Amino acid sequence: MLDPITLSVIQAGLMQVCDEMDLTFSRAAFSPVIAEANDRSDGIYAAADGALIAQGSGGLPVFVGTMQYSTRVLIERIAAGITAPPEPGDTYIVNDPYLGGTHLMDVRFARPFYRDGRIFCWLSNTGHWPDTGGAVPGGFSASATSVEQEGLRLPPVKLFKRGEMDREIYQIICSNIRVADQRIGDVKAQAAALSVGEERLAALLDRYGDDTVRAAIAELRTRAARQMRAFIATIPEGPHRSVAWVDSDGVVNEPLAIRLAVTRAGDDLVFDFTGSSPPCAGPMNSVEATTLSSVYLAMRHIFPELPISAGAFEPVKVTGHRGTFLDAHYPRPVSGCAAEVSQRIAEAVFAALVDALPDRVTAAPAGTSGNFALGGHDPERGSDYVMYQLSGGGYGGNADHDGLANGCSTIGISKAPPIEIMEQKFPVLYRHYRLREGSGGAGRHRGGLGLDYEVELRRGMARASFVMDHGRFGPQGALGGADGAPNRVVVTRNGHEETPEHLSKAQDIPLAPGDRVRVETPGGGGYGDPLTRDPEAVAEDVRLGRHTRDAARALFGVVLTGEPPRPDPEATRTLRAERTRGAADPQHA
Incomplete structure (x- = not known):
């Protein structure tokens, strides 16, 4: 049995490994979207099933689910003989959205980490490349009707073999993307981040021992699941319902509905997307990995105390997304998947649970x-x-x-x-x-x-x-x-x-x-209710230029003069009447 202090130290050490990978990636990258915007993430994943062990505190939350899904798919493809088995120093590259990804611009690297000749875990990272080919520069084709129009799609292949880059595969990549001469900087930065992860993780294992760290990882996963179930117990049974809207798919100018019902079933929390819009013609489809990850990250927003561990999401069940635009399959276009649809999914979760958890959502x-x-x-x-x-x-x-x-x-x-x-x-x-x-x-x-x-x-x-x-x-x-x-x-x-x-x-x-x-x-x-806003706060908004005086009266029912701000009874009555009429014909019906 591990003592709590050792367990906490190892947990922090695993996150520190990922933080240093993140830092290396950003510092070494050429593209501003990685070097300045930090559109990247690094993590450690289980050797058996790809389950998330740790992710850097500076990594993108949406990659929490997608990278563990992608690593699991890689492990399964290796076991099935579809993908070549790994050797020490190998690094796989993959951006296929249907194999646990997001959109094509999010390119993932995965490297096996060996101890005593056996894979102890996987190190993986994702970086947003500014271009992967396709119909338009940058890959965000607003009217794509198939994934081929969005760019080059790569299944898991070894870009590095025993530490050396495969020049032929790299030339294939460069022949299909714009400004190819700049990609070598991002590729080497991404690989360097994994190398730093290897060094730091090896030092952690040398210090505490492989068996101790392995036991800590298992215990952290168990505790994360227990903690999530404790939070779930605070949520009324439900169902808690909401609807969130995507403007259009870029091809058909009609909104897409995300319909959600959240229900507590024993120790589990079920997110049911039944009734959401069917697969769409344009690029606003979401692959399953991104849909699941969007639910996970929404729960992390609501319960930020949750550790970044696969165990935290074991009690979270997602259903009803099959046959909708939230479960895209080839050749559906997906460039808006992670960047846009995922956020609408999170919004649906917030809208569903805000009444049940008003102090958290x-x-x-x-x-x-x-x-x-x-x-x-x-x-x-x-x-x-x-x-x-x-x-x-x-x-x-x-x-x-x-x-x-x-x-x-x-x-x-x-x-x-x-x-x-x-x-x-x-x-x-x-x-x-x-x-x-x-x-x-x-x-x-x-x-x-x-x-x-x-x-x-x-x-x-x-x-x-x-x-x-x-x-x-x-x-x-x-x-x-x-x-x-x-x-x-x-x-x-x-x-x-x-x-x-x-x-x-x-x-x-x-x-x-x-x-x-x-x-x-x-x-x-x-x-x-805007009519309950502190008049002093309204006055401060006006002073700072966030609202005009007329807007203060129209939005908050507060009149501002040279004297202290005060509620305006006439404006208040008008606003309440308008709100009552609007309730019969809500904007998002």
């Missing part, structure tokens, strides 16, 4: 990664480029405080690359980059503000593509709070403004010097 966050890709030729440098921009948005208000302004996406902790880096590496100028005033949903605790930026092409010709969401429906408010402002994209070409047909999804838009793309990301949903 927030109103909906912005819920889009703001995927914007620009590809072209820079005549000044004489080279091609692919620029990938992600962006933040407002967090939802909660029982304790207002939502965070310009926070990272629900699925990760990636930050937007600094505009100074983007302007240095690409022929663009950011005309402005600021908070989107007034975008947070009104509430007792209002939603956080989104982001407002505009990018201008300075030279050469380029093509712009974006796959975003929440342009038709803003992030949902909770417990009487108002929805946050929806996403908004405006393209200015030759002096004329255009709004895409699918609002925040479009591809292959030709840009000339001076043309611009403006993105206004969503604000978070409001929490609680």
Whole structure:
């Protein structure tokens, strides 16, 4: 029996191994999306079934489920003789979304870690490559109807054999992607992160002994499952229902529904997606691994005390997704899978459980990664480029405080690359980059503000593509709070403004010097009745430019003069009457 101190030290040591892999990956990578935005993750996975042992604290939460699923599929394919068996020093590369992935741009490496000639565990990481080929630069094809249009799809193959890169496989990859000369920097960074993991994990095992660490891993998994069941016991039986909407699939301009019923069944918590929309024509399908991982990460948001371990998710059961757009199979396109649909799944979980757990669950966050890709030729440098921009948005208000302004996406902790880096590496100028005033949903605790930026092409010709969401429906408010402002994209070409047909999804838009793309990301949903917001807090919002005086009266029923702020009875009566009428015809019916 391990003593608690040793168990805690080993748990921290395993996470430290992953943290150092994350740090190595970001520091060595060439692409700003990895080096600056940290769109990557590293982890340790069980040799028998690929179950998650540890993941870095700085890794993307959405990869918690997908990487363990992907590692398990790799182990199964090796056992079945489909994939070549490993040897020391081998590293597999895979980005096939149907084999435990997300979209094609998330490229995974997996390396067996040996002790005494046997595989002790697997080390794996995922990094977002700025391009993997396909119809448009950056891979975010908003109107793709098959996965082949989205880029190069790789089954698990050995990119490194006994520590040496297979040049033939690497040449095949480079022959199918844009700006291929830059990929070697990301490839070597990804491999270097795994090498650092090997060194640090070996040192941990040498210090405490293989048997002790193995026993600690098993005990941590058991305790994680027990802890999750204790949290589940605090949730009323249900069912707790919700609906979240995806604007469109990029091809058919109609919303897609995610219908969810959450029920406590004994020690388990069942998430039933029966009734969700069928598979769609465009790229907003989600593969099963991403759907499962989205539920897991939503539960981690609600119960942040949970350890990052496969055991924590054993009591979580997902059903009803078969035959819907939440269980994509070849050849369905999936570029919006992890970046957008996953966040709508998490939003459905929040909306379903906010009444049951009002002190833990927030109103909906912005819920889009703001995927914007620009590809072209820079005549000044004489080279091609692919620029990938992600962006933040407002967090939802909660029982304790207002939502965070310009926070990272629900699925990760990636930050937007600094505009100074983007302007240095690409022929663009950011005309402005600021908070989107007034975008947070009104509430007792209002939603956080989104982001407002505009990018201008300075030279050469380029093509712009974006796959975003929440342009038709803003992030949902909770417990009487108002929805946050929806996403908004405006393209200015030759002096004329255009709004895409699918609002925040479009591809292959030709840009000339001076043309611009403006993105206004969503604000978070409001929490609680806006009429109960502290008038002093409303006055502070107005003072800081978050709302105008007129908006303060219209949203919160508060009048501001030179005297202390006070509730306006007439505005309050009007707002309550409007809300009563609106309840008979809700926006998201």
